[in-house]
Amino acid sequence: MKNKMLSQSVADNILSMITIEKRFSVGDKLPNEIELSEELSVSRTTLREAIRILAAYHILEIRRGKGTYVTEKVLEQPRDLEQLSGVKVNAKDLYEMRLIFEPEAAYLAAVRGTDGEIKRILDYGKRIEDEMKNGEDRTRDEHSFHKAIAQATHNEFMNKLMPILYQAISKGVVLSTQSEKAMKDTLVDHRMIMEFLEQRNAEGAKNAMRIHIMHAIKELNIE
Numbered sequence: 001m002k003n004k005m006l007s008q009s010v011a012d013n014i015l016s017m018i019t020i021e022k023r024f025s026v027g028d029k030l031p032n033e034i035e036l037s038e039e040l041s042v043s044r045t046t047l048r049e050a051i052r053i054l055a056a057y058h059i060l061e062i063r064r065g066k067g068t069y070v071t072e073k074v075l076e077q078p079r080d081l082e083q084l085s086g087v088k089v090n091a092k093d094l095y096e097m098r099l100i101f102e103p104e105a106a107y108l109a110a111v112r113g114t115d116g117e118i119k120r121i122l123d124y125g126k127r128i129e130d131e132m133k134n135g136e137d138r139t140r141d142e143h144s145f146h147k148a149i150a151q152a153t154h155n156e157f158m159n160k161l162m163p164i165l166y167q168a169i170s171k172g173v174v175l176s177t178q179s180e181k182a183m184k185d186t187l188v189d190h191r192m193i194m195e196f197l198e199q200r201n202a203e204g205a206k207n208a209m210r211i212h213i214m215h216a217i218k219e220l221n222i223e
Contacts, residue, residue, distance in 0.1 A: 006042065007046055007049035007050045008053060009114070009151070010042055010049075010050035011051075011053040011054050013040055013050075014030075014054060015054065015059065016162075018070055020162055020163060020166070021140070021147060026070050029068065030051075030069070033048070040116065041116030041117075041119045041120055051068055058071055058073040059073050091168065091171050094165070094167055094168030095168055095217050097165060098165055098168050098169075098213050099213050101158065101165070102146065102149070102213060103206045104206065105149050105153050105209070106196075106197070106202075106205040106206050106209035107202045107205060108152070108154075108155065108158075109121070109149045109150075109205065110196065110197050110204075110205040111202050112152060112153060112154050113152030117148065117152040118197055118198065121148045121197055122198060125190050125191075125193070128141045128142060129190065132186070132187060137173075138173060139169075139173045142169050142170075142172075142173055143170075145190075146165065146169060147162050149197075150162050181219050185216075186212070186215075189208065189212035189215060192204075192208040192211070193205060193208045196208050
C-alpha cells in the first residue's frame with residue numbers, strides 16, 4: 001500500500017512538471033530513468049510504476065526502445081481550473097493568497113512530506129541560492145521550490161492553487177532584483193524554511209514561511 005501511495009505521489013510530481021512547471025510540452029521526451037529517478041529521489045522501480053499510472057491515463061506514451069513521451073491528453077484541464085489559472089489579480093491580492101496558504105503548506109510539508117520530497121525541496125533551495133549569488137534568473141527554481149512544498153502536503157487542492165501563486169512568485173522575483181535588502185532577506189528566509197523542514201519542525205517551518213512572505217510584502221512595497 002505504501003509503495004502504491006509513493007508511486008501515485010511521484011506520478012503527481014511528474015504531472016506537475018508538465019502542467020505547472022511547464023518543463024515538458026506535448027511531444028517532448030522525458031529524461032531517462034536514471035536521471036529522473038535521481039531528481040525525484042526514488043527508485044527506478046517506483047518511477048516505472050508512476051510512469052505506468054500516467055500512461056494508463058494516456059498522459060504519457062511509452063515507446064519501446066525509444067523512451068517516454070508527453071501526449072496531447074495532458075492538455076485536457078477541467079474548465080474551472082483553467083478559469084482559476086487565468087485570473088488576473090494584483091500583487092497585493094496575490095501576496096495575501098500566499099500569506100493565507102503557504103505557511104500552512106510548509107507546516108503540512110514538515111509533517112507529511114516523504115524523505116525524498118523534503119530532499120527535493122532542499123535541492124531546489126540550494127539551486128536558488130547559487131542562482132542568486134551568481135546573478136542568474138531563479139524564477140523557474142522558485143516556482144519549483146514552492147511547488148515542491150505544496151506537493152509534500154499531499155493535499156490536492158493546495159497543488160491546484162499553485163498556478164495562481166506562481167504569478168505572485170514571479171512578480172516577487174522581478175521586484176526583489178531591484179532591492180539588495182529583499183535579496184538578502186530571501187536568502188536568509190529560505191535557509192530558515194529549509195532548516196525547519198529538514199528538522200521536521202512544523203511550527204518552525206510555518207513561522208519561517210510567514211516571515212518570508214511578510215518580508216517580501218514589506219521590502220517590495222506591495223500595498
